[in-house]
Amino acid sequence: MATADEKFHIRMAEAADLAAVQAIHRAAFGSDIEPDLVAEILADPTARPVLSLLAASDAQPVGHILFSAVHLRELEGGCVMAILAPLAVRPEFQRRGVGGMLIEAGLQHLSDIGVDLVFVLGDPKYYGRHTRSPRNMQTPGWFRPSSLMFWARFRERSFAATC
Secondary structure, X not given: OOOOOOOOEEEEOOHXXXXXXXXXXXXXXXXXXXXXXXXXXXXXXXXXXXXXXXXXXXXXXXXXXXXXXXXXXXXXXXXXXEEEEEEEEXXXXXXXXHHHHHHHHHHHHHHHOOOOEEEEEEOHHHHOOOOOOOOOOOOOOOOOOOOOEEEEEEOOOOHHHHO
16 A cells, blocks of 8 residues: 555546556556557547546656446447456556555546446456445356456446436
């Protein structure tokens, strides 16, 4: 977790932050796959609206999270959904709570604007600390919780009543 003297500021990322955002993902993942994915999502009109948050320490960008919209043609306005992917924190700032702060800030913002459901593709041990899946969610028999999986976080209102 962050130390008492260590302050992190979370703000909306802007177009001018793209190089810094990509550098964070490159440092965290060690490849160009995630930085390229971020650029593709941000440029994709079907992913809008997006929520792109940047964490900084002493004005230095150290973490980034991206949420993009999910659109199901069969659900005409009934359910507002998003996908969390990707999330990255520079290696030297990992294990200080930055990723958790980004997740919580993003989920709170999405809840505030009326998003009902957020899908997360990632390690359930990590994301499970910051998200929750519905109690009545059933998955196929082949689905193994130890693998990469979708987790969901629902708003406080009933999912069944809105989607």
